[in-house]
Amino acid sequence: MRHGKYPFIIGFLAVPVALYATFVVAAYIQTFQLSMTSWSGFGAIKFVGADNFVKLWNDELFWKSLRHNGYLLLLLPIVTIALALVFAFLLNVGGGSKGGVTRGVWGSKFYRVIFFFPQLMALAIVAVIFGRVFASDKSGMLNGLFPDSWSPWLFLADERWALTCILVVLVWQAVGFYVVLFSAGMGSIGEEIYEAAALDGASRITLFFKITLPLLWNTIQTGWVYLGIAAFDAFALINIMTVDRGGPDGATSVLAMMIYRNTFEYSQVGYASALGVVLFFLTLTFAALTLRVTRRDAV
Amino acid sequence: MSNLTATPPAKTAVAPQTAKKHREIKAFNSLAHIALVFWALVTAGPLLWVLLASFKSNTEIFLGEPFALPSSFSLDTYFSAWDQAHIGRYFLNSVFVVLFSTAGTMLFGSMAAYVLARYRFFGNRILYYLFVSGLAFPTFMALGPLYYILRNMGLLNSYIGLILVYIAYSLPFTVFFLAAFFKTLPHEIDEAATVDGASHTRKFFQIMMPMAKSGLVSITIFNIVGQWNQYLLPLVIMQGQGAEEKWVLTQGIANISTQAGYHAEWSTLFAALTLSIIPMIIVYAVFQRQIQAGLTAGAVK
Numbered sequence: 001m002r003h004g005k006y007p008f009i010i011g012f013l014a015v016p017v018a019l020y021a022t023f024v025v026a027a028y029i030q031t032f033q034l035s036m037t038s039w040s041g042f043g044a045i046k047f048v049g050a051d052n053f054v055k056l057w058n059d060e061l062f063w064k065s066l067r068h069n070g071y072l073l074l075l076l077p078i079v080t081i082a083l084a085l086v087f088a089f090l091l092n093v094g095g096g097s098k099g100g101v102t103r104g105v106w107g108s109k110f111y112r113v114i115f116f117f118p119q120l121m122a123l124a125i126v127a128v129i130f131g132r133v134f135a136s137d138k139s140g141m142l143n144g145l146f147p148d149s150w151s152p153w154l155f156l157a158d159e160r161w162a163l164t165c166i167l168v169v170l171v172w173q174a175v176g177f178y179v180v181l182f183s184a185g186m187g188s189i190g191e192e193i194y195e196a197a198a199l200d201g202a203s204r205i206t207l208f209f210k211i212t213l214p215l216l217w218n219t220i221q222t223g224w225v226y227l228g229i230a231a232f233d234a235f236a237l238i239n240i241m242t243v244d245r246g247g248p249d250g251a252t253s254v255l256a257m258m259i260y261r262n263t264f265e266y267s268q269v270g271y272a273s274a275l276g277v278v279l280f281f282l283t284l285t286f287a288a289l290t291l292r293v294t295r296r297d298a299v
Numbered sequence: 300m301s302n303l304t305a306t307p308p309a310k311t312a313v314a315p316q317t318a319k320k321h322r323e324i325k326a327f328n329s330l331a332h333i334a335l336v337f338w339a340l341v342t343a344g345p346l347l348w349v350l351l352a353s354f355k356s357n358t359e360i361f362l363g364e365p366f367a368l369p370s371s372f373s374l375d376t377y378f379s380a381w382d383q384a385h386i387g388r389y390f391l392n393s394v395f396v397v398l399f400s401t402a403g404t405m406l407f408g409s410m411a412a413y414v415l416a417r418y419r420f421f422g423n424r425i426l427y428y429l430f431v432s433g434l435a436f437p438t439f440m441a442l443g444p445l446y447y448i449l450r451n452m453g454l455l456n457s458y459i460g461l462i463l464v465y466i467a468y469s470l471p472f473t474v475f476f477l478a479a480f481f482k483t484l485p486h487e488i489d490e491a492a493t494v495d496g497a498s499h500t501r502k503f504f505q506i507m508m509p510m511a512k513s514g515l516v517s518i519t520i521f522n523i524v525g526q527w528n529q530y531l532l533p534l535v536i537m538q539g540q541g542a543e544e545k546w547v548l549t550q551g552i553a554n555i556s557t558q559a560g561y562h563a564e565w566s567t568l569f570a571a572l573t574l575s576i577i578p579m580i581i582v583y584a585v586f587q588r589q590i591q592a593g594l595t596a597g598a599v600k
Contacts (some may be wrong), residue, residue, distance in 0.1 A: 006420070008499040012414045013415075016474075019466055022448065022467070024467050024468060082515070087338060090335060107335075114343055117580070120579055120583055121528070122529075122548070124528070124550075125576070129346075137361070141345060144364060145366075172342070173451075176342065176596065236549075260443060269447075272443050279440050280436060280437065283435065283437055
């Protein structure tokens with residue numbers, strides 16, 4: 001009955017596996033191999049052992065970039081998830097109950113549609129828009145809104161604030177997605193749980209912390225991992241928005257930017273690969289840690 | 300962050316008193332609306348500002364009244380964005396690439412997922428985990444090797460190269476998601492079709508694919524959006540002689556942004572941005588529900 005099973009299996013798997021092996025698996029394996037060489041992208045490949053990693057350890061820009069990734073990694077999930085939770089809660093249970101049915105506030109569907117839209121836009125296009133929003137003269141949206149008596153804010157041109165501008169843009173884009181995600185989660189929490197709690201006289205704040213938050217924990221955890229991975233990237237924003245792509249004076253440099261520049265601008269493919277390897281282990285550690293630390297028994 | 304404070308003051312648990320309860324709900328509701336309207340403005344504001352600025356002259360843009368109406372609504376900036384700044388070409392390039400890459404991703408992704416989900420054979424698990432492990436690797440960690448692999452194959456700066464790479468990098472999630480989906484489909488129909496003498500291939504295309512429609516729609520949307528918005532991969536692949544002709548929209552916009560800085564042609568940049576956002580708004584308005592479902596599908600599992 002299982003006639004011709006193997007030819008079928010091979011026929012179906014051949015193309016996808018070949019594509020995946022050629023462009024993804026091979027590229028990743030080569031990253032690990034090249035991280036031990038001093039290859040420039042041309043000529044012979046010379047094995048240098050752990051030299052790249054020693055060099056990396058002593059590279060000031062590497063530690064700086066790592067701190068910037070850490071800053072985004074810490075704040076992007078916290079700010080985004082906090083805002084998204086509040087908005088999702090207001091949309092879903094904010095309206096209180098009438099006739100025994102908990103409803104969202106008036107117009108909640110409309111808000112959800114608006115909030116979600118930025119998620120659909122390419123990060124590159126968002127970067128171009130916000131590059132202008134944060135422009136350091138009167139042509140910028142924010143400086144234009146400020147009173148004329150203020151001297152213009154530098155935003156991206158200010159070492160102290162440039163990275164925060166990047167964070168703001170990332171949050172701006174991400175919040176709506178998590179509002180929708182958490183809304184879906186809240187929708188699946190049974191009405192009767194809220195009603196029972198409301199009957200017991202629980203205020204909305206109590207409802208939020210004692211019922212909504214614990215029941216949404218798994219979704220929040222997934223969101224945390226996704227946002228963390230996004231924080232390791234941010235390449236499009238940094239490459240398009242910032243002064244000198246990673247500046248001013250390295251103030252917005254991140255690992256992704258270093259990998260790109262070392263590969264395509266400084267002809268240091270070996271070094272870039274070593275950075276890639278470090279990045280790989282960092283991402284993996286982060287995902288494993290998040291899942292472990294935030295693990296709770298199923299409610 | 301002021302919106303974080305838009306929650307009512309805490310109250311102690313008391314027996315519900317209708318009058319008090321009503322006042323409380325009213326106060327809460329208005330605070331809720333203030334917070335929500337605030338975020339709606341924060342979301343839509345920059346987009347509206349881009350639209351307004353696309354009709355303004357440089358002088359008007361530098362006036363410091365970002366939300367003032369433009370003095371005239373001439374479409375000249377749009378013509379120059381479409382023609383001289385080549386937004387039209389970049390747009391069509393993106394359409395062309397995403398059409399083929401998403402079709403390819405769906406075809407090959409569902410073929411692999413189906414076989415891995417429903418057939419037992421030696422190496423099944425190994426292949427499955429090989430695909431899924433791709434989810435854990437950040438794309439940009441292997442930029443250099445990817446570039447040289449493509450160069451050695453002569454695929455740099457070609458649509459075929461870009462499309463194949465899009466497909467390859469979309470496979471992990473597509474296979475992961477669809478394999479889980481194919482597993483849930485009932486086995487009875489499968490067996491009945493086998494008894495009736497349907498071949499494996501026919502079973503896949505005529506029975507399994509239609510049954511998996513909802514999953515396929517979600518993941519198709521996910522891939523269209525992801526590939527349409529891709530910036531890093533085209534940046535790496537579409538470089539070299541004559542590459543500008545083949546740039547996709549994200550690359551094109553980024554470049555117009557740099558050019559606008561040199562030539563101070565800000566309104567053209569804003570017109571270009573508007574032109575690239577409007578199609579998204581239209582598509583979003585029509586398929587709003589499916590798009591939300593498709594994009595969140597990954598996180599819900």
